Amino acid sequence: MSDTQSSSDVDTNTDSSTSQTWRDDFSRVLSPVFGAPQLDIVRGQGTKVWDAAGKEYLDLLAGIAVNALGHCHPAWVKAITTQAGTLGHISNFFTSPPQIALAEKLHEVLDLPSGSAVFFSNSGTEANEAAFKMARRAGGGERPIIIAIEGAFHGRTMGSLALTAKATYREPFAPGVPGVVHIPYGDVEALAAAVNDTTAAVFIEPIQGEVGVRTHPAGYLTAARELTRDAGALLVLDEVQSGVARTGSWFAHQDPNIGEGIVPDIITSAKGLGGGMPIGATITVGDANTKLLEAGQHGTTFGGNPISCAAGLAVLETIENENLLAHTRETGEWLKAQLQGIDGVVNVTGTGLLLGIELSPGHDAKAIAARALEAGFIVNPVTADRLRLAPPLIITQEELTPFLTALPGLIAG
Numbered sequence: 001m002s003d004t005q006s007s008s009d010v011d012t013n014t015d016s017s018t019s020q021t022w023r024d025d026f027s028r029v030l031s032p033v034f035g036a037p038q039l040d041i042v043r044g045q046g047t048k049v050w051d052a053a054g055k056e057y058l059d060l061l062a063g064i065a066v067n068a069l070g071h072c073h074p075a076w077v078k079a080i081t082t083q084a085g086t087l088g089h090i091s092n093f094f095t096s097p098p099q100i101a102l103a104e105k106l107h108e109v110l111d112l113p114s115g116s117a118v119f120f121s122n123s124g125t126e127a128n129e130a131a132f133k134m135a136r137r138a139g140g141g142e143r144p145i146i147i148a149i150e151g152a153f154h155g156r157t158m159g160s161l162a163l164t165a166k167a168t169y170r171e172p173f174a175p176g177v178p179g180v181v182h183i184p185y186g187d188v189e190a191l192a193a194a195v196n197d198t199t200a201a202v203f204i205e206p207i208q209g210e211v212g213v214r215t216h217p218a219g220y221l222t223a224a225r226e227l228t229r230d231a232g233a234l235l236v237l238d239e240v241q242s243g244v245a246r247t248g249s250w251f252a253h254q255d256p257n258i259g260e261g262i263v264p265d266i267i268t269s270a271k272g273l274g275g276g277m278p279i280g281a282t283i284t285v286g287d288a289n290t291k292l293l294e295a296g297q298h299g300t301t302f303g304g305n306p307i308s309c310a311a312g313l314a315v316l317e318t319i320e321n322e323n324l325l326a327h328t329r330e331t332g333e334w335l336k337a338q339l340q341g342i343d344g345v346v347n348v349t350g351t352g353l354l355l356g357i358e359l360s361p362g363h364d365a366k367a368i369a370a371r372a373l374e375a376g377f378i379v380n381p382v383t384a385d386r387l388r389l390a391p392p393l394i395i396t397q398e399e400l401t402p403f404l405t406a407l408p409g410l411i412a413g
Contacts, residue, residue, distance in 0.1 A: 022040045204221065219260070
């Protein structure tokens with residue numbers, strides 16, 4: 001799609017019978033791990049997508065906080081196509097200008113001190129896997145314990161899966177990776193009791209997405225920083241979902257109301273960083289880099305791929321150029337206020353454009369999400385009584401208004 005081509009110019013030549021054929025083909029040739037697909041999405045533009053039958057949907061999930069600039073943003077498309085026509089892939093025996101430029105931009109937006117470093121991978125779980133290995137090496141045999149928080153989601157590869165709290169994700173693959181301890185959410189006393197001279201690292205999401213968008217109690221992250229520093233352990237912040245302007249700050253821990261001014265040892269990022277292209281980043285802060293991985297101790301074939309890095313740079317530069325940090329804060333505050341006045345909504349959590357809608361007792365989030373999909377709105381029933389919203393950062397109040405108008409009826413059923 002060219003910079004000037006509109007979504008209506010694209011003829012997908014599909015209908016409902018084609019959609020059914022594609023779903024039949026899906027069950028025949030693809031793994032069932034994600035279950036049956038809810039839609040056959042064939043194109044997207046801005047904040048909207050269209051299915052094989054031509055039906056339009058407002059995308060309020062953005063690929064689970066991935067499509068930061070929406071679908072087919074001209075700057076993103078141009079960056080990818082230009083890079084694909086210049087240099088597609090090289091091994092990590094070499095580097096490329098997009099890789100260096102994206103790393104420099106991350107240093108800039110995070111205001112990283114000297115000695116910090118970026119390791120690029122392909123996803124959030126890989127970014128956390130690298131951080132897991134760094135923690136293990138830093139801890140050595142004398143510090144075998146890594147602490148995670150109940151409600152956490154850090155990924156599905158074996159190290160990241162061990163950190164993920166949900167038993168239904170972990171138990172089929174038991175015994176898993178030893179040495180990981182989960183402690184109660186929001187309990188500073190439990191954290192203080194757990195962190196000691198056997199602790200290699202504490203992994204924390206500044207905002208827990210998979211339990212309905214939940215922030216930590218005031219003072220918790222400050223306590224985590226103090227306890228880990230005193231014990232000589234690493235503090236790892238998983239910003240895979242909450243980073244890249246999702247909360248209205250470049251990264252959630254930079255928001256003083258969330259991160260409380262702390263400086264972690266490691267930050268992980270992915271999702272919105274590529275705006276739809278696969279990329280992850282494990283970012284070591286200051287001196288943390290000097291005691292972690294050395295040459296040859298970790299690697300990835302596709303990490304730092306020039307096309308993915310070009311996409312990531314386009315995302316960060318577009319957020320800056322279009323003032324999307326302020327837009328995300330303002331739109332998120334407005335949306336949160338509108339949601340809090342709707343019958344059936346008892347609480348709205350999160351900040352910016354990462355919000356959780358807590359429903360009053362008796363309402364089924366999954367059923368509401370199904371009704372929303374039928375009405376042309378994509379939302380996520382992240383728990384039995386919570387919906388997650390993570391729309392593109394470019395979304396406007398005008399685009400959100402039809403959803404807000406429809407939501408009371410969707411909740412009532």
